[in-house]
Amino acid sequence: MYFTAPRPEETSPVPAPFQPDPAFRADVLQGLSQPQKSVPARWFYDMRGSQLFEAITQVPEYYPTRTEAALLQAHSAAVAERVGAEATVVEFGSGSSIKTRTLLRAMPRATYVPIDICGEFLDEACAALQGLFPALRIVPVEANFMNPVKLPLPQSLPHGEEARPMLGFFPGSTIGNLTPVAAVDLLRSMRETLGEGAHLLIGMDRAKDxxxxxxxxxxxxxxxxxxxxxxxxxxxxxxxxxxxxxxxxxxxxxxxxxxxxxxxxxxxxxxxxxxxxxxxxxxxxxxxxxxxxxKYLPGEMRVLLAAGGWRETEHWTDPQGDFSLILARADIEQEA
Known part of the structure; x- marks a missing residue:
């Protein structure tokens, strides 16, 4: 016997002006039609989902956030020295941009480009960040970072001014949400977004108990x-x-x-x-x-990055070896 629940008030039809994302509809209908039903994880992040994820990062059992935060605190100055304090920092899936604050303090002349799928949450995060860094240039982009993103940056530079170095930022071990094949595709997409010679600062969770x-x-x-x-x-x-x-x-x-x-x-x-x-x-x-x-071992991380067109240049971890913070570079010799 199948149980059919009455439709509760919170599931009442939404007002007419609202138009659901057609990609969301397609993914849900297709996923629920499979023998193993599934819905892609990217659809977690509506406004409420984004808020709940930020709450997850604060629970005692969830070690990745506090471990990665400590690594950023310890090594952001080294990142700024290697990449350049005036770089354009492009964060893929920016969320609340909490971890980004540590990085930006080490890069006071940076331009910050947060990319997130939830525009409402993106606006709130940018407003909070601008309050902390009044002089920071913030260029928010509402987009699905799983595909190459055209960045809204100046196409021309004043005479004699060199292009700013590009630094992609992908914290939180979000790369682990993808199958290895999809992770490689994303890393290649990031390389296309950021361009030749760019750096990528990425957090990856390690295999453990x-x-x-x-x-x-x-x-x-x-x-x-x-x-x-x-x-x-x-x-x-x-x-x-x-x-x-x-x-x-x-x-x-x-x-x-x-x-x-x-x-x-x-x-x-x-x-x-x-x-x-x-x-x-x-x-x-x-x-x-x-x-x-x-979850990956250090050697597996290097292989994954290389397959996506990135060469590891720095690899930092905590004393317990729980988490990795990696700086990589898109070099010509990495192209397949």
């Missing part, structure tokens, strides 16, 4: 669960869905063959629901796969 990894993605306070479940609420709100959110639970598990943490939304019992007028059904125990978080 699976119990620590599972705890980091299933915190005792349930913040990550709320983050995961918010995806269903977004589907209901923006795509006219009738998903019974209360009939799902958050699930985090280690996949040793793939070397990754997987996040799923598991149906507590058999259910039926609709999305954008399309009917779906799930058996009890069936899941919607929402995110992967790959």
């Amino acid at each position: 699976p119990a620590r990894l599972v705890a980091a993605y299933d915190d005792a306070g349930g913040v990550t669960a709320l983050f995961n479940l918010n995806l269903l609420q977004r589907i209901n709100r923006e795509l006219g869905g009738s998903i019974p959110v209360g009939e799902f639970r958050h699930l985090a598990r280690w996949n040793p063959e793939a070397g990754r943490i997987e996040m799923h939304l598991q149906a507590r019992r058999a259910i039926r629901f609709e999305v954008d007028g399309h009917p779906f059904r799930m058996e009890g125990g069936e899941t919607i796969h929402t995110e992967n978080c790959h």
